[in-house]
Amino acid sequence: MKKAQVKQLENIDIDKFQQDLISWFEAEQRELPWRKDKDPYKIWVSEIMLQQTRVDTVIPYFQGFIEQFPTIEALSNAEEERVLKAWEGLGYYSRVRNLQSAVKEVYENYDGKVPADPQEISSLKGVGPYTAGAILSIAYGIPEPAVDGNVMRVLSRILSIWDDIAKASSRKVFEAAVRALISHDNPSYFNQALMELGALICTPTSPSCLLCPVQEHCDAFREGTQNELPVKTRKKKHRHVQIVAAVLQNAEGKFLIHKRPDKGLLANLWEFPNTEVIQAFINEKDQLNEMVKDAYEAEIQIGEMIGQIEHVFSHLTWNINAYQGQVRSIAKESAEVKLVTAEEMKAYTFSVSHQKIFQQFIQHIEKEG
DNA sequence: TAGACGTGGGT
DNA sequence: TACCCAAGTCT
Structure with a gap:
């Protein structure tokens, strides 16, 4: 499957692909509270909240959380009980305990500035490969991949990647693809556009291929396999x-x-x-x-x-x-x-x-x- | 590597 | 009812 992936990458006009994708994002992106500025702390909070959680669910929580804890210093000094209360109902509660722990680490050991170094930021609690890439690209304009479920779905279709996205090992295949495709002029919009496309157009079921800004670059659309991709094995029942x-x-x-x-x-x-x-x-x-x-x-x-x-x-x-x-x-x-x-x-x-x-x-x- | 880890919405 | 899905990470 790796061979096939490399082959599809060679078929893409990368400059045109970046341009089509980013132009679409500039025109069609949703107005979201965390898109108002590039404060790395706010981007960070939003990315943690958005993990496995819908945008519509996150919006009110994000606004309340930032109101109560507007800065790294504020969250760093807050009582855990208050922090948990601000997260009540959002789920995956270890996310917010890890976030506060990591924010304290930044406050104490990084002079209160979110590190812009891939290794340093990845060492923070709760910051995995996706979140690290998202913060680095969106807040700092650093061309790092931010591979989430959207990105795997979108790229599996565009590049005809048949690896099982339920397997952890597949993520690096997609990261390699992003490294080959990402715009170095605007890595922030490139990464966000890939995710936005997955959320609005290249949806899990019945994708809107006819409205897709990168349709001409998409192997699945050419082959008519968009409903078979991505490959994702199902979980056992609980x-x-x-x-x-x-x-x-x-x-x-x-x-x-x-x-x-x-x-x-x-x-x-x-x-x-x-x-x-x-x-x-x-x-x-x-x-x-x-x-x-x-x-x-x-x-x-x-x-x-x-x-x-x-x-x-x-x-x-x-x-x-x-x-x-x-x-x-x-x-x-x-x-x-x-x-x-x-x-x-x-x-x-x-x-x-x-x-x-x-x-x-x-x-x-x-x-x- | 697979299972733990929340919740609400959609089919 | 019983799945699956939504901007993942930790162990």
């Missing part, structure tokens, strides 16, 4: 986990919440007491009771079920049976285990799954009157 959870209140009406561990799923986010249901055990209420007694040294009374929730992650599904109940006593309040009022709870960051549990609780209360 597992389901049964969860029992409870919204518990003490006599004053305060809610018992718990901070998750600093590694793994939903790291450092807050949650309502819950545990995985082990089949070969007693009933689920008793299992939750045991967990709460062991982990929080609390005595609780679990009452009615308030709802059943299915929450789908990318790699697993939680089927949650949610209850309400009371906290009779608790020996160990701590930095990770707290009793808080509904108002105080708003300052804590919860995953969407646990927000759903609380919504069930509210609905149940309203229904009871």
Whole structure:
């Protein structure tokens, strides 16, 4: 397949291709908040948010985040709890913890300036090959490839590259192609145009080839193979986990919440007491009771079920049976285990799954009157 | 290298 | 319902 790729590269008029692509981008690019200036910090924030996330979803988060943390210094000095709160609902929460960690690194060791060196910027937490290339090209005009899913889709079609883009090893094939094609006059627009083309024209299903500014350069269009490319093997189906959870209140009406561990799923986010249901055990209420007694040294009374929730992650599904109940006593309040009022709870960051549990609780209360 | 890591939207 | 998809990175 490498031979074929080199062959297609030789068929391309690179100057014309760059010109057609960039002219189209200049005319058709969307107005996006992170395109207003070239502040490397803002470009960086936007690129992290955009990872595996739609533009429409990111826009309000980007604006709120930049408002709260407008500079490297501001983010560097912010409390993690506030930073997580600004990310609440965006998903892949390790992104923002890595971002803050990397921003601190830049603040302390790079005089507060995002490094313009490929090796230095790539050493920052959460900055992989795509993000490094995106920041270097967009903020600094350095001709480095920024290969994301769009770029692989677009170039697989233009150059007839049949490598499986689901495999990590394929990325370097596309990086080599970009290095051969990229405009050294305007690497920023070149990279952004490739991605914009993938988002607006060269879409995964039913691409708009008739509107494509680089149609004449596209091997897939010539061959009629645009619906077969890119090659992407499918993932295995994920597992389901049964969860029992409870919204518990003490006599004053305060809610018992718990901070998750600093590694793994939903790291450092807050949650309502819950545990995985082990089949070969007693009933689920008793299992939750045991967990709460062991982990929080609390005595609780679990009452009615308030709802059943299915929450789908990318790699697993939680089927949650949610209850309400009371906290009779608790020996160990701590930095990770707290009793808080509904108002105080708003300052804590919860995953969407646990927000759903609380919504069930509210609905149940309203229904009871 | 493949699986972990979120969420919401589309078919 | 059950996939797949969206500007990836880490382990």
